[in-house]
Amino acid sequence: MTVTERSSPVRGLSRRDFLKYCSAIAAAIGAGPLGVGKVAEAIAQAVEKPIVVWSDFQECLGCTVALLQATAPTPAQLILQQISLAYSEAAMAPAGFDAEKSFDQAFQQGTYWVIEGSIPQKMPSSMYVGGKYAGDIVKEFYPKAKGVIAIGSCACFGNVQAREPNPTGAMGIRAWLRGPGGMPDAQVVNVARCPGHPDDLVATLVYILVNGKLPELDSQGRPVFLYGQTIHDTCERRAHFEAGEFVEQFGDAGSLNRWCLYKVGCKGPVTYAPCAINRWNGRTSWCIHSGPCTGCSEDNFWNKFSPLRSPVPNIPIPAIQGVSAETIGVGLAAVTAAGLVVHLVGQVATGRLFKGGPSSDEKGGEQR
């Protein structure tokens, strides 16, 4: 079936809605207006639906719950019609040995692998499934997967359980594979944030299907097409920042007017994520509507940005109120500046600041 026909190739979605969906995806993956057709063709012609295995390791299931909140496509459209979800401990009918059969069969048939949760390097006993250590599972099946996507900040970076002193030695999938896993060239797409956003996952999957390769990644392994802008630069409260209008304390008059949250700890200026673009819960809302950003898309954010209630230092505040930012939170200056440098290096590496191709380390790997 092609998109020139009158009907939609996706059951339950009208043709108009289908094309709207494709154009949103095309925009999300940076394919531009002309990319809509290409996206639509790729989806329509995927006669064999891509098989997806969703594994859970050291996690809270929040990424799975976030997936259930998706609206475009809905979870039912996604899981029943657009992909073949072979394995998800949260959703599948079988359990135990029978569930493991589904896991093995999916890898025999050829599958993409989405991983939620981190790997405990220091304390392997703290994450087992079916009698196997999570690290061993990742090591064994990484080479057999068509592509690996880490969903959410646990699988990307270790997240909350990697908070000092990181009792279990929690690490992201990519770091584990490249280090203890002994595969220094391992490629994993990091779909960050806490929880991981279902739209980012779908956009990444479609990107891979359309282009036949992994997307270009930044220094933290995140797709550049999704994680290129800061929260601050896309923020609906930005005008208040520029006007020097700040919430000084929760519940104050500025808070009622939804002024800028910088002074109560917002990490928006140093956080790269598309939250303002694709928002949450069917695009109903996003964090800044109700509170300061915690920087959850950034590697090591719990350690780097704590205490969360303290403002990010070294952000030049517009002169209107003449407040010196450095007086607000000096203690964080060094670590946060280091975080910025890392990101800038990433931008250099991926060719976003200077002309020239991405470095061999960070450019999108060919689909394996």
Next chain:
Amino acid sequence: MTKVVIDPITRIEGHLRITCEVQNGKVVDAWNTTTLFRGFEIFMEGIDPRDTWHYAQRICGVCPNPHALNSAIAAERAMGVGSVPDNARLTREMLQACQLGYDSILWFYILNAFDYVNVPDVLNAKTTDPQLMAIQDQVKAIATSGQVNLFSNHYWDHPGYKLPPEINLTLTAHYLQAIEAQAAANQAAAVLAGKFPMIMTMAAGGVVQLPNLSDVNYYLDRMGIVKEFTEQVMWPDLLAVAGAFPELGTFGQGVGNYLTWGLMDAKSQKPEDRVFPPGGIFNGQLSVKPVDPADARLYTHYSYYDDAMGQGKKPFDVGQKEIQFTQYPPIEGDALPSGKYDWTRAARYPDPTSGKDVPMEVGPLSEVLVAYVQKQPEVVKYVDEVLAALGTPGKPAPATVLLSNLGRVAARVIKARINMDHAAGWANDLLANIKAGDTECFTPPDVNRTGEGISGYDAPRGALSHYCRISGGKTTKYAAVPASNWNLAPRDDSGQRGPVEAALVGTPVVDPAKPLEILRTVHTFDP
């Protein structure tokens, strides 16, 4: 003797193994083994007390809101804030209403339904309804694709699947509607708190952001969808399933002790005034004793920690640091678990009569029983409705039938209905406050104080309590006792089984290779 091991137990939050010993078609002994450890109580030590709730809600991505709430309350009490502005209470309650609205639907359909609803069998249903036929087409496309999918490799031929094809088809349609209904509840949460899961508006001392009129209006609209689904779809489905599976009332009794810290705060913010009041029921005797989250006890003889870490200490005196992992019990062979076998600590509560620390079941059944015994009228109304449906005309079933798997299933839906009966009320009270000029939503806490705070407020799956001690602007001790420490407790130092283990004993297993009944019993706890 046959050993049955299920690992992973699917359709739950977390990572769980169940080992059962089966004799003559019945479970005679059982062990639950959590196979995940992250160490929250270790890394939460030393953080800013105003930040604890951000961490705590990551304990569970299915129920982050009650973790955030309990953590904020424990921390604000430690920082000298005894109660929060009424608008903060109402915003917090609205968020809990969203949580419970979504979570009840998630559990009943997405986590639980496949234990009773035979999905492949929908192809045998006769229907002329175009929507139902479209569902049949979808199931057929999946079943004939040759690709492995969510329904592959399951024992759909188990005799426990006995609903007629047409009912299986209807319930499958409701499963799909349920996905949309639960999402509506979380859209309501998102407009109040930025997103769900992982809300953004909580604060030790109240809430960050007073919802505006447009937010409240949107909340009311979304929760209207959830209320309609809960009343018109989930409630009749409960009565239908309960009627079709009467055997659910005959096993899964468990430990016979029931505990709740209560939930749904009244204006006084006192636990005893809650819609679901706190209380304990011991030895199946239908009288309610007062309980206090400060008095929870923890044991670790069978858990992967040093024995001396537990031994009945209270949460402030127990930690997670003295890890003593030995080995996971063997999956293969006949050997049964021995020695330490679980990451979960065993939570116990002192029986006021004997003084002995005993295992306590927590969850909707405990909350409903404690309220029912105290004749809470809203609870009595729905319990009586269920008992009438289970009995014969004019002769309702006895309330004792609820002390079973059936009671756990029914109580979850009863709790969901009472929640939806109150969901709009919180919002209307908030609007009335704002209309009267009250926009206060935050009391600044004193972060440099030395003090401690405790909060007990039940999550959807049951009793949850947080403990926070602070000094010099840092937490010096943090503890959480979630529902899993109660229900999924292993044996304690004196050998008493935990509630799930006890409920599994006596569960019939018609075919040890297809242990559907074990899944049913475990799932009734919403582990």
